[in-house]
Amino acid sequence: MRILFLGDVIGRPGRTVATRRIPLLRQEYKIDWVIANGENLAAGIGITLDKAEEMFRGGVDVLTSGNHVWKKKEFVDYLSRHDDETRILRPANYPDAAPGHGSAVYTVGSEQLGILNLQGRIFMEPIDCPFQVGRRHVQEMRARGVKIIFVDFHAEATSEKKAMGHFLDGQISVIVGTHTHVQTADEEVLAGGTAYITDAGMVGVARSVIGVEIAPILERFLTQVPVKFEVPTSGEVLLCGVMVEIDSSGRALNIQRIQERHPYQGTGR
Ligand SMILES: [Fe+2]
Ligand SMILES: [Fe+2]
Numbered sequence: 229m230r231i232l233f234l235g236d237v238i239g240r241p242g243r244t245v246a247t248r249r250i251p252l253l254r255q256e257y258k259i260d261w262v263i264a265n266g267e268n269l270a271a272g273i274g275i276t277l278d279k280a281e282e283m284f285r286g287g288v289d290v291l292t293s294g295n296h297v298w299k300k301k302e303f304v305d306y307l308s309r310h311d312d313e314t315r316i317l318r319p320a321n322y323p324d325a326a327p328g329h330g331s332a333v334y335t336v337g338s339e340q341l342g343i344l345n346l347q348g349r350i351f352m353e354p355i356d357c358p359f360q361v362g363r364r365h366v367q368e369m370r371a372r373g374v375k376i377i378f379v380d381f382h383a384e385a386t387s388e389k390k391a392m393g394h395f396l397d398g399q400i401s402v403i404v405g406t407h408t409h410v411q412t413a414d415e416e417v418l419a420g421g422t423a424y425i426t427d428a429g430m431v432g433v434a435r436s437v438i439g440v441e442i443a444p445i446l447e448r449f450l451t452q453v454p455v456k457f458e459v460p461t462s463g464e465v466l467l468c469g470v471m472v473e474i475d476s477s478g479r480a481l482n483i484q485r486i487q488e489r490h491p492y493q494g495t496g497r
Pocket of ligand 2: 296
């Protein structure tokens, strides 16, 4: 099975370039399944259903997320009302009372694919332990006979992501980090056969501070006064992610980093 994963897709520039490129990448690399992190789809912060649908129409099969998944109340309400919604996952280690699902199993051709979303705790909300919750979800999926398991670990600290990679190595097929929006160059297949990268990067405007306009961020750092973050409306877009090839036993055969630059001239955020 070949999986394409795109890091945090940011606002309209990210959505536009991602949905333009996915069909071509799908063809070129014979991709079976496309996953993207969608926590920044809506004007850079949060998800709305219409933006998620735009991504599904554009070729994404499943959206993972992270700490910003709760930013739009209408979307949290949607998750509460639709317990059968498994196309969009939220980190599994939020309390069980939170709406949405943290993992699900999908049918891809003749194979089963398990996808699990986790969130780190270093410099982030003090939610449940991602290691314990992650192990439980992985064990449950493996007990159901699911051999191919993909994990998006949405975390700030490199050490926490590296540790999780080694913790789950041999139990899952792939673990990608998200949330920092800056791609790392440490992709590898670990000793137990799990493909790993500390951060997949983003799909967003390159000349920015992790996908949003530079000036307001600078003002915030200089004054410590909260400001509204805006997604740039034009500029070159970085499209970052990985492609992973996995055998039917669930072992990763290789992981390849993608980092492309595409022109973007838009009107909205
Ligand atoms: Fe993000
Ligand atoms: Fe995040």
